[in-house]
Amino acid sequence: MARRVGLEVSLACAEAVKLCNADVIAAYPITPQTHIVEHLSELVADGHLDAEFVPVESEHSAMSACVGSAAAGARTFTSSSAQGLALMHEMLFIASGLRLPIVMAVANRSLSAPISIWNDHSDIMAERDIGWVQTFAETGQEVLDLMLHAFKVAEDPRVCLPVAVNLDGFILTHVIEPMEMPDQAEADAYLPPFVPSQSLDPAAPVSMGMVGMPEVYTEAKKAALVALEDSYPVIKEHWEGFAEQFGRSYKPIETYRTEDADTLFVTMGSLGETCMTAVDEMRQDGKSVGQVRIRLWRPFPDEDFMAAIAGAKNLIFIDRALSPGVAAGPVATEMRALLYTKGKNMFTANFVCGLGGRDVTRTDFAGMLAKVEAAAAAGNEITCEMVGVKE
Amino acid sequence: MADEGMTPWKDLALGCAMTEPGSSKSFNTGDWRSRHRPVTDRETCIKCGLCWIMCPDMAYTADPDAEGYYLWDSYYCKGCGICIEECPKDAISWQEEKEEDKYGPACGT
Numbered sequence: 001m002a003r004r005v006g007l008e009v010s011l012a013c014a015e016a017v018k019l020c021n022a023d024v025i026a027a028y029p030i031t032p033q034t035h036i037v038e039h040l041s042e043l044v045a046d047g048h049l050d051a052e053f054v055p056v057e058s059e060h061s062a063m064s065a066c067v068g069s070a071a072a073g074a075r076t077f078t079s080s081s082a083q084g085l086a087l088m089h090e091m092l093f094i095a096s097g098l099r100l101p102i103v104m105a106v107a108n109r110s111l112s113a114p115i116s117i118w119n120d121h122s123d124i125m126a127e128r129d130i131g132w133v134q135t136f137a138e139t140g141q142e143v144l145d146l147m148l149h150a151f152k153v154a155e156d157p158r159v160c161l162p163v164a165v166n167l168d169g170f171i172l173t174h175v176i177e178p179m180e181m182p183d184q185a186e187a188d189a190y191l192p193p194f195v196p197s198q199s200l201d202p203a204a205p206v207s208m209g210m211v212g213m214p215e216v217y218t219e220a221k222k223a224a225l226v227a228l229e230d231s232y233p234v235i236k237e238h239w240e241g242f243a244e245q246f247g248r249s250y251k252p253i254e255t256y257r258t259e260d261a262d263t264l265f266v267t268m269g270s271l272g273e274t275c276m277t278a279v280d281e282m283r284q285d286g287k288s289v290g291q292v293r294i295r296l297w298r299p300f301p302d303e304d305f306m307a308a309i310a311g312a313k314n315l316i317f318i319d320r321a322l323s324p325g326v327a328a329g330p331v332a333t334e335m336r337a338l339l340y341t342k343g344k345n346m347f348t349a350n351f352v353c354g355l356g357g358r359d360v361t362r363t364d365f366a367g368m369l370a371k372v373e374a375a376a377a378a379g380n381e382i383t384c385e386m387v388g389v390k391e
Numbered sequence: 392m393a394d395e396g397m398t399p400w401k402d403l404a405l406g407c408a409m410t411e412p413g414s415s416k417s418f419n420t421g422d423w424r425s426r427h428r429p430v431t432d433r434e435t436c437i438k439c440g441l442c443w444i445m446c447p448d449m450a451y452t453a454d455p456d457a458e459g460y461y462l463w464d465s466y467y468c469k470g471c472g473i474c475i476e477e478c479p480k481d482a483i484s485w486q487e488e489k490e491e492d493k494y495g496p497a498c499g500t
């Protein structure tokens with residue numbers, strides 16, 4: 001029976017990894033991810049989790065060790081943040097290129113400089129193209145649930161790809177939340193033992209990580225690209241299975257009060273919760289607003305997104321990271337390209353906010369809407385605006 | 392690029408893994424050689440075996456018909472010149488080869 005518990009989200013994340021019976025955890029501590037791996041190392045040291053905890057000397061080594069352990073057929077977990085994730089960079093491509101089902105929790109944090117331990121999405125946005133499945137959680141419960149889902153998707157023989165679950169640093173990692181904790185039997189029923197589709201086995205030798213000459217590199221990349229695209233129905237299927245078993249349902253694109261809304265906020269991660277409250281308040285004030293939350297970032301669910309925004313006139317893209325040197329933040333840039341390819345011409349605005357842990361409040365959302373109403377009436381796009389910059 | 396010998400992307404092993412052992416044997420490093428091949432003068436050769444030891448692509452193998460001498464393989468020799476550099480008697484030297492003769496019989500052996 002699932003228990004109702006009050007738990008720090010980082011610890012819940014670690015407990016979820018325990019429920020998933022991870023075999024190997026290779027990680028290097030970095031704020032705000034620290035409590036996740038700290039708790040896992042305790043669980044292993046105290047004998048509650050029968051796993052190998054590899055205390056590596058850097059994040060580059062962490063992901064390298066994960067590549068090796070997943071290649072050997074072990075259920076593998078790691079976690080990182082910001083500069084740590086950046087240090088993993090080259091190995092992240094190798095994990096997906098070799099089709100290794102590693103699961104990583106990314107406690108989103110801003111990239112230096114200046115040094116900031118606080119939350120935004122600049123770390124993961126710099127890793128958009130690593131070829132991993134990428135999901136975003138909004139609450140502690142979602143973190144817990146998405147961890148189970150991540151292993152289920154990653155190890156599915158139709159997928160065989162690494163999965164990153166994003167949770168906002170501090171805003172989620174360090175908050176104590178009430179949540180439903182499944183018991184071991186329930187977790188086992190959802191996630192059976194890992195049967196690797198291919199592994200380093202002396203009885204059936206394979207070489208992984210071979211050189212790809214120009215005659216094969218393009219084909220290898222095509223295969224990995226299609227694998228990521230084809231993971232979409234499997235991701236959905238395992239969310240549906242999750243809903244059947246646990247009663248909590250997840251969708252690639254979540255919507256809130258989008259019916260008859262003229263203007264939609266597009267958010268990712270924990271900001272979605274604040275935005276939801278702001279939408280309620282704005283609705284009370286008679287504003288025609290709603291909200292779309294991107295849960296599945298890679299592979300991006302084009303059709304779900306287009307369906308979610310079908311009835312809207314204006315879109316407000318919220319970015320938690322900059323893409324210096326182009327017109328807008330990473331989310332807005334991509335979504336505008338999508339709208340263009342789908343032949344959808346509509347008013348869009350882009351606000352970059354919540355950088356380096358700057359609070360984003362309900363009032364901020366109301367302010368954005370006011371600007372959008374004025375700009376839309378005047379027929380001016382808001383290409384990209386950084387919110388709250390002190391002049 | 393001619394697509395001869397190329398594998399359709401759907402036929403690649405998971406993660407582009409190599410599932411057959413010894414695949415390097417089919418790798419035609421001789422294709423890298425450009426217009427010159429190393430040729431051994433057996434009159435000068437003292438059968439020390441340094442060329443056989445030093446060749447990075449194992450293009451030299453023991454000659455079964457002439458003990459102590461080595462046969463040169465046009466399919467594997469990439470033309471790096473290491474054997475020429477290492478031979479203590481300067482018994483190996485470059486000889487021009489035409490592209491169409493690239494895999495022709497090894498001369499001078």
Ligand code: SF4
Nearest residue numbers: 446468469471472474
């Ligand atoms: S040129 Fe290089 S590859 Fe060719 S036989 Fe000599 S050492 Fe080997």
Ligand code: SF4
Nearest residue numbers: 436437439440442478
């Ligand atoms: S290195 Fe020179 S001398 Fe020695 S075996 Fe080879 S060709 Fe003969």
